[in-house]
Amino acid sequence: MSRYVDGFVVPVPTDKLDAYRRISRKAGKIWREYGALEYIECVADDVKPGKLTSFPQSVKLKANETVVFSWIVYTSRKQRDAINAKVMSDPRLADMMDPKAMPFDAKRMFFGGFKTLVEL
Structure with a gap:
């Protein structure tokens, strides 16, 4: 079964990670309530700068x-x-959509929609 995926990469200040987690949990519950199959948020653990590009470089x-x-x-x-x-x-998400209220710099976030290529 082919599925569709929205992907996001976001720079989050480390001192605002708990706030980010709170809004993510709230948002994720709403996405799932409306029918999303999965909602996953992962924090960097092993992402080093690359020679040309990398996760850290992608969001400056x-x-x-x-x-x-x-x-x-x-x-x-x-x-x-x-x-x-x-x-x-x-x-329920209106307060989180205000760029001044977000615990990250939305201008450096990037995202997009993807058709699955391989699913095992």
Whole structure:
């Protein structure tokens, strides 16, 4: 079964990691409530700068930050689009959508949607 995945990479100040975890748990529950199959957030453990590019370089990581790599899994892009529309209009997330309230620099976050290539 081919699935669809949204992937995210975010620089998070280490002193705001607990705040990030709190909003992620809240957001993840809402995504799952609307039908997402999986919601995963991972914090960097072994990500070194590369010669040309790397996770730290991709978000212009600062000394007091860590990288968070996340993904949300859906049955299809159509389902992803429908779920994201519901999530983005959910009033429970309104306070988290204000860039000033986010515990990370959203300008350095990157994300995108992916069709699965291999699933084992």
